Amino acid sequence: MISPLPFLPFALPELGEEEIAEVVDTLRSGWVTTGPKARRFEDDFAAFLGEPGLHCLAVNSATAGLHLALEAIGIGPGDEVITTTHTFTATAEVVRYLGADVVLVDIDPATLCINPACVEAAITPRTKAIVPVHYAGLAADMPALLAIAQKHGLKIVEDAAHALPTTIGGALVGTLASAVTVFSFYANKTITTGEGGMVVTRDEALAKRMKVMRLHGMSRDAFDRFTATVPSWYYEIVAPGFKYNLTDIAAALGIHQLKRLRGFQVRREQIAAQYAAAFADLPLVTPPQAAPGDTHAWHLYVLRLGDGAGVERDAFIERLFAAGIGCSVHYIPLHLQPYWRDRYALKREDFPHSQHAFERMLTLPLYTRMTDADVARVVGAVRAALIG
Numbered sequence: 001m002i003s004p005l006p007f008l009p010f011a012l013p014e015l016g017e018e019e020i021a022e023v024v025d026t027l028r029s030g031w032v033t034t035g036p037k038a039r040r041f042e043d044d045f046a047a048f049l050g051e052p053g054l055h056c057l058a059v060n061s062a063t064a065g066l067h068l069a070l071e072a073i074g075i076g077p078g079d080e081v082i083t084t085t086h087t088f089t090a091t092a093e094v095v096r097y098l099g100a101d102v103v104l105v106d107i108d109p110a111t112l113c114i115n116p117a118c119v120e121a122a123i124t125p126r127t128k129a130i131v132p133v134h135y136a137g138l139a140a141d142m143p144a145l146l147a148i149a150q151k152h153g154l155k156i157v158e159d160a161a162h163a164l165p166t167t168i169g170g171a172l173v174g175t176l177a178s179a180v181t182v183f184s185f186y187a188n189k190t191i192t193t194g195e196g197g198m199v200v201t202r203d204e205a206l207a208k209r210m211k212v213m214r215l216h217g218m219s220r221d222a223f224d225r226f227t228a229t230v231p232s233w234y235y236e237i238v239a240p241g242f243k244y245n246l247t248d249i250a251a252a253l254g255i256h257q258l259k260r261l262r263g264f265q266v267r268r269e270q271i272a273a274q275y276a277a278a279f280a281d282l283p284l285v286t287p288p289q290a291a292p293g294d295t296h297a298w299h300l301y302v303l304r305l306g307d308g309a310g311v312e313r314d315a316f317i318e319r320l321f322a323a324g325i326g327c328s329v330h331y332i333p334l335h336l337q338p339y340w341r342d343r344y345a346l347k348r349e350d351f352p353h354s355q356h357a358f359e360r361m362l363t364l365p366l367y368t369r370m371t372d373a374d375v376a377r378v379v380g381a382v383r384a385a386l387i388g
């Protein structure tokens with residue numbers, strides 16, 4: 001039976017009059033590409049993270065940011081980068097852009113984040129970096145990963161696409177001791193600029209390299225050194241860089257989305273709590289919570305069918321869809337994707353926890369524009385779909 005109610009999508013952005021006015025202001029200003037608003041967004045982001053010495057660079061996607069980060073730390077042919085199989089392909093593809101190899105490892109079945117023991121077991125003399133993902137908005141085990149990185153002389157680049165605002169040990173992701181942290185402002189993330197991202201590092205040299213590579217390998221250093229004598233048309237190309245800058249049109253959205261982030265977070269937590277309470281008595285595995293005192297960004301609400309669910313995941317999603325509820329699956333693990341599977345001869349048995357979770361998981365709608373009635377409707381549909 002098809003639901004008489006309107007379809008409830010799996011994700012929707014919340015953009016208001018302030019975002020619209022700021023975009024209009026940008027359009028009227030005549031400055032539409034990277035300029036004062038991108039700079040302001042970077043400054044605001046640094047202020048949000050709230051620690052001195054952080055360099056924040058706005059980019060046109062998190063994928064671009066991850067590419068810049070890995071390039072800056074020197075990843076190249078012959079190197080290996082370890083990441084989780086349970087992620088979106090963007091996390092891994094950037095390693096291939098640089099001609100290096102991806103080593104995929106399994107997850108911790110409790111958190112669905114990369115398993116530090118698997119990381120350590122996968123280290124070879126070629127390993128250069130680890131890319132953890134703060135899956136769904138819950139921090140990966142950063143103390144363990146940072147200790148492994150330090151012990152083996154590896155760099156960490158955090159894929160923080162889900163992790164705004166996420167804390168671990170009371171510290172915001174973005175302020176930890178990794179080389180670089182990369183956030184995403186894609187349409188369905190916790191704040192959005194349509195497309196966009198932010199790269200964060202404490203390391204002056206990495207910041208400088210990423211800034212140059214973000215815009216065609218153009219160095220302003222020569223320019224800066226000679227501003228008194230060289231006119232402003234002068235620049236030097238020091239590398240074959242990329243075109244990864246964020247436009248002021250996009251940054252205009254980001255400035256106001258960031259202001260609303262704390263409010264968005266409150267709403268996301270409310271919805272996650274409503275789901276947790278509603279599903280407690282059902283044969284479902286509800287997502288793990290952050291440690292007491294820490295923040296889960298609740299980018300995604302990933303439910304797993306328990307052993308007694310009596311329904312397969314695909315059929316369950318079909319029932320929800322028929323009830324007018326949009327769902328998704330995060331993710332089809334990379335070890336099942338033809339490119340990754342074939343390139344590295346990956347077998348599902350090598351990733352038992354990711355495989356097990358994938359076969360039972362679905363992502364429910366969770367976004368700030370959902371009303372309590374929308375949440376109740378999802379809860380009702382989940383209950384009904386379990387009974388069949």
Ligand SMILES: *Cc1c(COP(=O)(O)O)cnc(C)c1O
Nearest residue numbers: 061062063088090161184185186
């Ligand atoms: C969304 C996402 C990305 C890519 O972000 P873009 O801004 O779209 O490039 C990377 N990694 C993960 C885990 C993501 O969810």
